[in-house]
Amino acid sequence: MSWTEERIEKLKKLWGSGKTAAEIADELGDVTRNAVIGKANRLGLSSKSTPAAAKPKKKVIPAHRACQWPIGHPGEDNFHFCGDEAVPSKPYCLKHCNMAYQNKDNN
């Protein structure tokens, strides 16, 4: 089997898509990963430009976390955390956030 244009096209496409040489080899068929890599490097490829293109995953961050405000005393039977909706970028909910940051001129 020789490297036809279509096979090279597929090689480049798959390689550029972040596929591994083994995957590409399997995809093309009748080639080992070595052949794929060898051809790839001869083609001037090698490193994959942007592997992220293979998985167009949308960046999602934790919308909210449970409020980490401790309720009760550590070791106590009923000791637990608030668990309410924490404000973004903060470990506590609004209520406890106020409590956490209220040490202004209170004293």
Added chain:
DNA sequence: CCCTGATTCGC
């Protein structure tokens, strides 16, 4: 030990 790509080397 499994995998990966990179390079080497004979064809």
Added chain:
DNA sequence: GCGAATCAGG
């Protein structure tokens, strides 16, 4: 140019 063998990194 081709790909297996080998090398080197995770």
